[in-house]
Amino acid sequence: MPYFVFIGRDRAESAALREEKRPAHRAYIRVAQAGCTVVAGGPLVGDDGQPMTGTLLVLKAEDRAAALRFLAGDPYAQARLFESTALTRWAWGLGNPPEES
Secondary structure, eight states: EEEEEEEEOOOOOOOOHHHHHHHHHHHHSSOTTTTTEEEEEEEEETTSSSEEEEEEEEEEEEEHHHHHHHHHSSSHHTOOEEEEEEEEOOOOTTTTTOOOO
């Protein structure tokens, strides 16, 4: 299955919304959905490590459509946290996880 990288940048003044939805988001991304699973990720932050300003996820998905379906169900997306989003197919190089047998 191919990998995809998702980057979502938060809307301005959305820190309270992020904090409210964060537990549900964290639970959601830890459970594989049909055709898609998150293999790595974390919040984007400022140069000083604070505050959280967005989300980066590495997805392993059957295809772009499966990744988009997964992302649409994320509590952050449903709450319209993101000002902008990007989903890009990615060829994992350095630190590539072992292939499944």
